[in-house]
Amino acid sequence: MDGLKHMNIPEMFGSMVFNENVMKERLPKDIYKALKKTIDESRALDPAVANVVANAMKDWAVSKGATHYTHWFQPMTGITAEKHDSFISPTEGGNVIMEFSGKELIKGEPDASSFPSGGIRSTFEARGYTAWDPTSYAFIKDGTLCIPTAFCSYSGEILDKKTPLLRSMDAISKQALRILRLFGNKDAKRVNTTVGPEQEYFLVDKQYYDARPDLQYTGRTLFGAMPPKGQEMEDHYFGTIKPRVSAYMKELDEELWKLGILAKTKHNEVAPAQHELAPIFTTTNIATDHNQLTMEMMKKVAGRHGLVCLLHEKPFDGVNGSGKHNNWSVSTDTGENLLEPGSSPRENAQFLLFLAAVIKAVDEYQDLLRISVANAGNDHRLGANEAPPAIVSMYVGDELEAVLKAIETGAVYKDRVKEKMEIGVCALPPIPKDTSDRNRTSPFAFTGNKFEFRMLGSSFSIACTNIMINTAVAEELRQFADELEDAADFNDALNALIKRVIKDHKRIIFNGNGYDDSWVKEAEKRGLMNLKSTPDAMPHYTDAKNIELFKRHDIYTEAELNSREEILLEEYYKTINIEALTMADMARKQIIPAVISYTKELADAAMAKKALGIQADLVEVSIIEKLSALNASLAAKLDKLEQALKAAAGKEGAQDLANYYHDVVFAAMNELRVPADELEMLTAEKYWPFPTYGKLLYGV
Numbered sequence: 001m002d003g004l005k006h007m008n009i010p011e012m013f014g015s016m017v018f019n020e021n022v023m024k025e026r027l028p029k030d031i032y033k034a035l036k037k038t039i040d041e042s043r044a045l046d047p048a049v050a051n052v053v054a055n056a057m058k059d060w061a062v063s064k065g066a067t068h069y070t071h072w073f074q075p076m077t078g079i080t081a082e083k084h085d086s087f088i089s090p091t092e093g094g095n096v097i098m099e100f101s102g103k104e105l106i107k108g109e110p111d112a113s114s115f116p117s118g119g120i121r122s123t124f125e126a127r128g129y130t131a132w133d134p135t136s137y138a139f140i141k142d143g144t145l146c147i148p149t150a151f152c153s154y155s156g157e158i159l160d161k162k163t164p165l166l167r168s169m170d171a172i173s174k175q176a177l178r179i180l181r182l183f184g185n186k187d188a189k190r191v192n193t194t195v196g197p198e199q200e201y202f203l204v205d206k207q208y209y210d211a212r213p214d215l216q217y218t219g220r221t222l223f224g225a226m227p228p229k230g231q232e233m234e235d236h237y238f239g240t241i242k243p244r245v246s247a248y249m250k251e252l253d254e255e256l257w258k259l260g261i262l263a264k265t266k267h268n269e270v271a272p273a274q275h276e277l278a279p280i281f282t283t284t285n286i287a288t289d290h291n292q293l294t295m296e297m298m299k300k301v302a303g304r305h306g307l308v309c310l311l312h313e314k315p316f317d318g319v320n321g322s323g324k325h326n327n328w329s330v331s332t333d334t335g336e337n338l339l340e341p342g343s344s345p346r347e348n349a350q351f352l353l354f355l356a357a358v359i360k361a362v363d364e365y366q367d368l369l370r371i372s373v374a375n376a377g378n379d380h381r382l383g384a385n386e387a388p389p390a391i392v393s394m395y396v397g398d399e400l401e402a403v404l405k406a407i408e409t410g411a412v413y414k415d416r417v418k419e420k421m422e423i424g425v426c427a428l429p430p431i432p433k434d435t436s437d438r439n440r441t442s443p444f445a446f447t448g449n450k451f452e453f454r455m456l457g458s459s460f461s462i463a464c465t466n467i468m469i470n471t472a473v474a475e476e477l478r479q480f481a482d483e484l485e486d487a488a489d490f491n492d493a494l495n496a497l498i499k500r501v502i503k504d505h506k507r508i509i510f511n512g513n514g515y516d517d518s519w520v521k522e523a524e525k526r527g528l529m530n531l532k533s534t535p536d537a538m539p540h541y542t543d544a545k546n547i548e549l550f551k552r553h554d555i556y557t558e559a560e561l562n563s564r565e566e567i568l569l570e571e572y573y574k575t576i577n578i579e580a581l582t583m584a585d586m587a588r589k590q591i592i593p594a595v596i597s598y599t600k601e602l603a604d605a606a607m608a609k610k611a612l613g614i615q616a617d618l619v620e621v622s623i624i625e626k627l628s629a630l631n632a633s634l635a636a637k638l639d640k641l642e643q644a645l646k647a648a649a650g651k652e653g654a655q656d657l658a659n660y661y662h663d664v665v666f667a668a669m670n671e672l673r674v675p676a677d678e679l680e681m682l683t684a685e686k687y688w689p690f691p692t693y694g695k696l697l698y699g700v
Helices: 020-026 029-041 047-063 102-106 162-182 206-210 213-218 243-258 284-304 345-364 366-371 398-409 463-485 490-508 517-526 534-542 544-552 558-611 619-650 654-682 693-698
Strands: 068-072 084-086 088-090 096-098 128-132 139-141 144-153 191-205 263-268 274-279 307-310 323-332 444-446 451-457
Touching: 020 029, 020 047, 029 047, 047 102, 047 144, 102 128, 144 162, 162 191, 162 284, 162 323, 162 345, 162 463, 191 206, 191 284, 191 463, 191 693, 206 213, 206 307, 213 558, 243 263, 243 274, 243 284, 274 284, 284 307, 284 463, 323 463, 345 366, 345 463, 345 490, 366 451, 366 463, 366 534, 366 544, 398 490, 451 463, 463 490, 463 544, 534 544, 534 558, 534 654, 544 558, 558 619, 558 654, 619 654
Parallel strands: 068 144
Antiparallel strands: 068 084, 088 096, 128 144, 139 144, 191 274, 191 307, 191 323, 263 274, 323 451, 444 451
16 A cells, blocks of 8 residues: 555555546547447447447456456345456457457447346346446456446346436436426526435454354344443544554555545544545445446455455444435536525525425425335344434424424514515525534434435445435426426416425424424424335335326336336345344354353363362352353244244245244244343353454454
């Protein structure tokens, strides 16, 4: 890493990316212009152009040491997939040349039978297609040219997360442009959503990880008593970064910068051994690709430092889990942020209309936002007073809330420095920015010119959340445009529309403490949904209004929605099943024998004392009694868990299985953990079969 000190970072940045600078350098001008037009206007790529681009891309990749190429895609597993092919083609005389055609660039044919499809595809229906996404630059990773692609089945069903994301971006652009035209904006040709995902993670020593079957199989500790010190001293957050972690972060930055990823901020997080990396905003589909690469590189670089990067939402009980904050905004291709309060009444009228669209979208589609962050790992965080509650609400700050209230009631408005002013959308005073504190308990918080959606789990792809936000906001903008385009008087209609939206959807706005128990009761009074677990949330995926939403904007068919609901439910109960089997295995094969061995040592010591005539106050006997009682309790609860797992075989249907695993199996797992963690506190360290929380959290 010493070389980084002498490295020219601007030159290094994007050095492994076939970006615009490389395209300008290596492509003929007419080909570059044609490709740029394809990217900017989302057009189909001319095959003749594709062949020239493919050859230039191959030559560049080979010059960087690449020997293979792959269509890099994002199936419903939540991680990325790749099948590698070499550039070599045979020639006469037993030689080879390096070739790469436009056809190979544009389209691939990976096997689609073994990826999650939720019943859309049968095993014998194996053919799938990958299609190049030219809006996301190709890059080199591990000697392979990676081409970002979409993934679909032979018959056209969506099998990935990239395709619906791109469609949702097109949908919101189309509807937002209709609104902008009403305000006289004829220059913008496209509206893009942008995202900056903050990524939290844990680092643990690999030797301790290797000794924990639960971490290896499930990504989280299924057993573990808290050490004497947790996070209660609040000394880790933003604290001095340990040398070993600092070295890891430096190398991670370097690897990400080479891939053109705008890694910007790094710091210690709240829990011991927890850290965060935050990038600069970029277009949503590129941000999604970059976040997938970031998670991959976090794990890969950790291995080089004798560390393991944990991206599970709750690796350790008793300290904060890890989330991912999805900072979302909307901007034109001319650089105008549509969520930025303006300095003129007309600019603010436009801002308030887009704000109203987001407010209405979050209220009407709160179920979809909750679904977009639902899995077994994230269920540990949401509502646990360390992350936003499972109830979706919005924070807008006191100042903006006062503006909205004044619009709704027609009252006068007084900001913190100005005199009272009559308020109407088209005679609006400048709206102050950054006049309110952040609310870290809010799931969906307005932070000046963007919204921070804080419910995502650390292991999530950000694609699903942004599909939901983009599509829901697109729908509200569509409704607004339909109404305003037909209005006899635009200003009157605009005023009435914004006032009506605020009045009808103000229930979703909450600036208070989302951790407080009183909010749960208040949210219920307001009619907000409290979908506490993944099985609670999933049935709403295919509610009639949601099917209609996605069909209207050509994001998903009804069959594709059903498949996604099925996939997520299967992922949930399979995750719990693996965790339960791992718990049972660790308890039966490691914890119970370890306690028996320690008990025997204590019994031998007690017998030796008795042989010496020492009869009174044998501490060994007292400990043996406690250990024996707890071990018996552990064995009984283990039997209960194993019986629950056997009974699961009689359940049918993804929803029923998910409910069963949540209500019965997961409950039995929690019961089993209690005596196990008590036994850890009583058992001599040399007998306990795996590294403790103390070593895991403080061993780096």
